[in-house]
Amino acid sequence: MSDPTESQQPKRGEFAQAKGEVILREHEYDGIQEFDQKLPNWWLFTFYFAIAWFVIYWVLYYHTGTYRTDQQKITSHLVQIEEQKSEALAATLSQLDDQTLINEWATNPEKTAAGEAIFSTNCVACHAADLSATMSVGEQKIPLPGLPLNDGQWKYGAKPLEVFNLINDGTPADSAGHNGARMQAWGQILTPEQIAEVTAFIISKNPKDFGL
């Protein structure tokens, strides 16, 4: 009487469990049946390990001094960077003087081209690509926030190193700025060498002012 395939079908309920076979649960929900397979071991271990790691990591961080806080880490990094920065600035400045900037940097097409690239990314928003610090809207010339760099006026000093320092440090603290506008300290974003390149670019565009 028995169907030969039936013996391969999973058994229901307790009987199957006792035999160690795959269990098909007694209950059906709207025709849906459920096996009751064992949990996969690898799955259980991932779960256990994640729980254990919670305890271990918490203990390491809160009960031992193994890790520094984020704030401590970042500050020590930044102190280091600040030192590197002032070293790099000192190193660059030791090789630069007004004459070098004029005679070697501003006449070197590579340096001025690099300076122009930096200028067009960072500076044109306020000083304009033609250094006039204006934008053309139809016939009108509308002033931009920055000072013109082609009008022969050098409000914060006309020597190459003065220009360099102005870019590096931004508008001096004691100055009210231009119509209240103050330039940021580009030394935060550019390396001393890049600032020298921008300076060279500006000099090359104002040959008369700097005696190029």
Added chain:
Amino acid sequence: MSTPASRTTTITYDDQSVRQFMFFSILWGLVGMLVGVICATQLSWWQMNGKFLEQLTFGAIQAEGISFLTFGRLRPLHTNAVIFAFVGNMMFAGVYYSTQRLCKARMASDLLSKIHVWGWQLIIVAAAVTLPMGLTRGKEYAELIWPINIAVALIWVIFAINFFWTLAKRNEPSLYVALWFYIATIVTVAMLYIVNHLSLPTSLTHSYPIFGGLQDALVQWWYGHNAVAFFLTTPILGIMYYFLPKAANRPVYSYRLSIIHFWSLVFIYIWAGPHHLLNTSLPRWLQMLGMLFSLMLWAPSWGGMLNGLLTLRGAWNKLRTDPVIKFFAAGITFYGMATFEGPLLSIRAVNQLSHYTDWTIGHVHAGALGWNGLMAAGMFYWLAPRLWKTKLWSTALANLHFWVGLVGILLYVAAMWTAGIMQGLMLGEVAEGGTTLKYEFVETLKAIQIEYILRSFGGSLFLLGFVFCAINIWKTARSGQAHNDTVEVAIPEEKMDDMAIKGAIFNDPLSYIVLGLVCLCLWIFLPPHGDKVALILTVLISIKAIAAFRKDTRSWINWHERLLYNYLPFTLLVAFAVVIGGGVQIVPSLIVNREKNVEGRLQELYTPLELAGRDLYVSEGCYNCHSQMIRTLLPDVMRYSRAGKTDDYSHLGESLFDHPFQWGSKRTGPDLAREGGDIVQGAKYMRSGKRDNVWHYNHFMNPRQTSEGSNMPNYTWLFEKKTDFKALPNKIAVQTRIGVPYPPMNQHEINDNARVQAAEIAQSLAAAKVLPPAGAQNLSGDALANYLADRQVVALIAYVQKLGTYRIVEKEDGPGPVPLDPDSYRNARNPAPQTQKPDTAAN
């Protein structure tokens, strides 16, 4: 049923509601995905923010940008439409269909079902109108304004009553696993939604959330993360547990896996919210919980995937013939992939790179398109022939949908991974010398433009697939007749719903769990030494519990079996499981992270005009692209901090009074936390930060004038629309009521204050001879200043120039242990080395 039932009853299921929900899901799905595609193209072409209409209408419309079409306003529409309208209606369709059959009962009340169907659609229409108008609460996936919030809560309660009432009337004594997930969904979403939407109105369309700063961030991502968990995951898992075995005609793989993964999923998920705030100024202990619970969540999530995929054992051959199985198999696979990626992204070290980039966007779309989208389509194709008693109109078209959709998702996800990782790496790349960064922000944005276009293409393919789906379902419906199943069901004789609450609570399994959890919390919160004792107790209780389970397995199993015959105690325990995580994180933070405990930087309060500007910032949805959070990470600090400061990451006190917080979750533009600055010499209120007023003025008028390559929209309407000065006294009154320590000011003082500051800014712009806006082309000097002073752009500039400003609060006794603050114990135990230059000079 194993025992022959003596009495039967005839039931006609309410399949009309299912058809309606399904129709609206497809309709809103198409709308939501279309808006998504538009948003995607806006990131590649700024003209998509309205200017494209000039070409489209042959010049009939002239605009540089149109306010209600900007990314900042459309992106919330996209997310809300896809989550609440598309997946929401799909979930309701699945829940209504399966619950009736699993309970062998018609939905309890036809009236409630109708209110649910139509009320939800009205809410969606209201959202579709208000969001593009810029009416928003400024919190992601919680943008809808307060009157709509109340409507959502009411409709959700109606859904809950209808659902639980149906459970109470069921003719199937035991609850099937799908119903467990529905119960968890209903209970948890109600809790999350209500808490995260607590706010005080200032007008019919505007309100401020009662939480501020880091607490608002914490509550927001407790909600935001668990909206993913309990709106996009648990109900779909329930749907999987019903429709997959039905479609495959195979038994579910493992009942005990269902139990374990259900309870661990609902318990653990809630804790993982802070992983959206890693490396920010959120206290470290919360970040730790967020990360570590996310890792623990991996296995429970995969439990669901395993139970789905392994159920298909013996039915894999159907993969070739049945599109339903194709969609389900691929959907579950995407679920597995997304839930592996989630814990990965929650690791703080990985998150450094991925956060604020498109990697996160790729991750959520693997979930939303892959899991939700494919599961929805599979369910629709299975349901349609049954709901209209016919055959699916075209299997070939369904197969085409599958392949087009799948290619779409893969393109989308791959593009976003590439874009995210590449931008993340570029943002952190240092220049030669190691002291500065190599790339400007906008350069990293330009670098991922190809990926952005690929993403738009992938998204469009997915949308196209859904158009096929809509056609197929429509044709199927037309080829048949709306049909409601009628069945003869046995009235159960078994005992059900007879467990006393006492019996559900006072028993071995639950006592061990509660005791263990109490000790676990004590371990986190007790001061030194106490915490170690609590840890040892937790371990001991766990060992004891395992021993007790081994000894008495049968009675533990029986207890859970009985629980399934008693829906109210079951629901109660689910509620208990989901309340803990949020409670343990949010309540201590509310007590500890307050003004009185803040040391160091404390936020300067906004002046009335700055507050008006801030409301505009929120309303325009600036937070969708700009963060205000410099994380404690080198690339962040190097890019955004000020020169010469070694601790210029964002401190938690700097945004303490921000209602809502605006830390953001994605940087399509740079961070703005350090944009603000000091009061300008000689000015009364006007400030100037990193950039000056003219720069901002030009930037809002045409971002590409100041930042070549920017994809930000032109905000020309800010130069025409007037600032709402009249609303300010009421807004400040509400701010005061929610705890912002404003000094007493009457409405004249508030108005004068705002007017003076606006005049100062407007005069500085006029003096610099800025380009007059279109509406004031002939004005200059004082006339231009008078015109500008009233305009929104001036208020927004006032706000941007205030960002991140603070004063220094010094505490005499220095840092000491604060009760409920694990970090303070730790710092007291390991005092910081004195490398830190204390920031004493107020900004």
